[in-house]
Amino acid sequence: MNDADVIVIWNCxxxxxxxxxxxxxxxxxxxxxxxxxIVTPMEVIGFG
Structure with a gap:
């Protein structure tokens, strides 16, 4: 994960x-x- 700002993860x-x-x-x-x-997919789309 070279120079990543955000990691989206399903394992909430x-x-x-x-x-x-x-x-x-x-x-x-x-x-x-x-x-x-480190965020969930729901946080990325605005439901978290």
Missing amino acids: RHMANIEKKRMFNAVNMLLGYKQVD
Whole structure:
């Protein structure tokens, strides 16, 4: 996922929750990568 700003994921319970987002972005920052937003398809189309 080279230079992705957003990751759209179907696994809503496991991956697209606030604690997982914080954990992934903390690791990204430690490794020198930018933060990403992890969202569900419903959030992308405006129903989430």
